[in-house]
Amino acid sequence: MTVARRAFAVACVAIALPRVAAAHAVITSAQPEHGSTIRPGAVAITLSYNARIDRARSQLTLMSPAGHATALRLREDSTVSVLRADATVDQPGQWRLRWQVLAADGHITRGDILFRVAAS
Numbered sequence: 001m002t003v004a005r006r007a008f009a010v011a012c013v014a015i016a017l018p019r020v021a022a023a024h025a026v027i028t029s030a031q032p033e034h035g036s037t038i039r040p041g042a043v044a045i046t047l048s049y050n051a052r053i054d055r056a057r058s059q060l061t062l063m064s065p066a067g068h069a070t071a072l073r074l075r076e077d078s079t080v081s082v083l084r085a086d087a088t089v090d091q092p093g094q095w096r097l098r099w100q101v102l103a104a105d106g107h108i109t110r111g112d113i114l115f116r117v118a119a120s
């Protein structure tokens with residue numbers, strides 16, 4: 001292959017690559033809210049993102065004040081950009097909801113939402 005032909009082939013490959021969405025997933029709203037205090041009992045978790053996410057490769061982990069971690073099952077009514085899960089928070093104190101999501105652009109992002117559970 002001549003140098004000129006090789007350059008042409010490389011250019012074609014670059015053009016043929018699919019356009020990727022520029023955004024990796026950033027959280028836009030959370031329920032419970034970061035820094036909030038909620039009552040003990042059942043809590044409906046809803047996390048919204050600015051981008052499409054791959055739910056099968058995304059994880060929510062809830063950590064109790066005592067440090068016990070529970071992997072939450074994502075609800076079926078989660079959408080392409082909203083994760084939903086149900087949990088029970090039965091101990092007062094600081095809880096941590098750790099999220100990790102894979103966005104459509106192939107990038108993983110993660111973060112923590114801290115909230116308190118009031119004494120019953």
Ligand SMILES: [Cu+2]
Nearest residue numbers: 023024105107
């Ligand atoms: Cu990205």
